[in-house]
Amino acid sequence: MCGIVGVVSNAPVNQLIYDALLLLQHRGQDAAGIATQLERKFFMHKAKGMVKDVFRTRNMRALPGNCGLGQVRYPTAGNAFSEEEAQPFYVNAPFGIVMAHNGNLTNAALLKQEMIQLDHRHINTESDSEVLLNVLAHELGQATDHGALSRDAVFAAVRAVHKRIKGSYAVVAMIAGHGLLAFRDPYGIRPLCLGQGKDGTVMVASESVALEGTGHDFVRDIAPGEAVFIGLDGQMRFEQCADKTQLYPCVFEFVYLARPDSTIDGISVYQARLNMGETLAARVAEMVPIDQIDVVIPIPESSRPSATELADRLGKPYREGFVKNRYVGRTFIMPGQAVRKKSVRQKLNVIASEFKGRNVLLVDDSIVRGTTSKEIVQMARDAGANKVYMASAAPPVIYPNVYGIDMPTKGELVAHGRTLEEIRQIIGCDALIYQDVDGMKQAVGKLRADLDGFEASCFDGVYCTGDVSPEDAVRMNEQRVGSDDEEGSSGSRLALPNASQES
């Protein structure tokens, strides 16, 4: 996932985009960028780092204009270490286009060949997003008649883009002298919503928190396959550009990625997490004698809503046993296993009195590589806990993700190819309780009746776009990791060679 935002206003937008990116920082901590336009000229600043570090006053001053877009990046393709792959991306023809993307294309390699050999376009990085931009640019060129750009041509181009690209994509693009285009893939895997301010400012963003936090009213989600074009005068036009659409939002948004105060596709992320805590409580009650649990302790930050509800359902006290250093970022979205492992200890410290002599039930939203759980179980023991039970509000993560969450290889996933007992031994807890896949889907799905389903491939191995099998997903991600080195020449992750190695 990444966070994206686009704005059309009647006043300068640089500060607004900056503020929105800060509200989306949890979606990407690796790089950040903003592009604006004034009188057909683009201005852009992007670099590796968090929003606060990337933009100094001088950079902000150099971003004039009433229309712009921004992105916070969490790399899932290409090179995590490359400054050039920070977004937005720019192409000069046709018109001049700047684009930001959240998601991951599953046919980027093939498209790149097509772009170079058939469409004679130049792709300068390993990023799938640069490929996407070039497909959009090519199709805009095809749809445009002698230099004029009608709304119909823009939507025709998006229609052609939907036909060519596969995977997950929420996109915001600025077309020089014309306006802002935003669209979402036909399965609605990655989120995208639209809001409006009292002064007429229009904003599209990955999460509703970015709208509300900058003083805009949430208007609605962009539908799967739908595009919206916002002219520089603020006039909006919506069009469905996909032949067939289904709503399959990524369930991991509700498990971990999104902020709890966001609502995605009509589902409150907070309520979804409470519901997952409720169903998890029932699983815990089946597996551990309730009188053997003294206290429920969340692993900050994302598990808190599930843990509070779980404690409530079990009738057990909820205590904060770990304190988070708020200046350390989210560990899961950090590139590289070594840095993730070190960060868990830097990030979380125990309040020993909550552990000493007690049987504690630790609750996390998910166990992916097992980095966090393994460390915190040991920390709980070091703090004097008697028994340490571990519960996960999400089911075991056993398949690679190819839609914009960095769960690349099977070998990295602690649950892949292992029995519950084997995972328990690796994590080092006295009992391990996972949510089950149906329980998770029902807990979230009951908040919206007309969903077609969830993109839950990392849990169930079903890749909803239909062009990827679990074997393809493994191959695609191993190719990426296979070219990895720690300094980051072209890959981005440190893979474990086999499932028997600890994470």
Ligand SMILES: O=P(O)(O)OC[C@H]1O[C@H](OP(=O)(O)OP(=O)(O)O)[C@H](O)[C@@H]1O
């Ligand atoms: O099994 P792992 O590979 O360790 O991944 C899972 C952990 O990573 C995430 O926490 P993170 O620190 O990223 O963010 P948070 O503060 O939002 O919980 C998630 O909430 C789990 O705690």
Ligand SMILES: NC(=O)CC[C@H](N)C(=O)O
């Ligand atoms: N997480 C994302 O949305 C990543 C976007 C894009 N695939 C990149 O790697 O930069």
Ligand SMILES: [Mg+2]
């Ligand atoms: Mg966490």
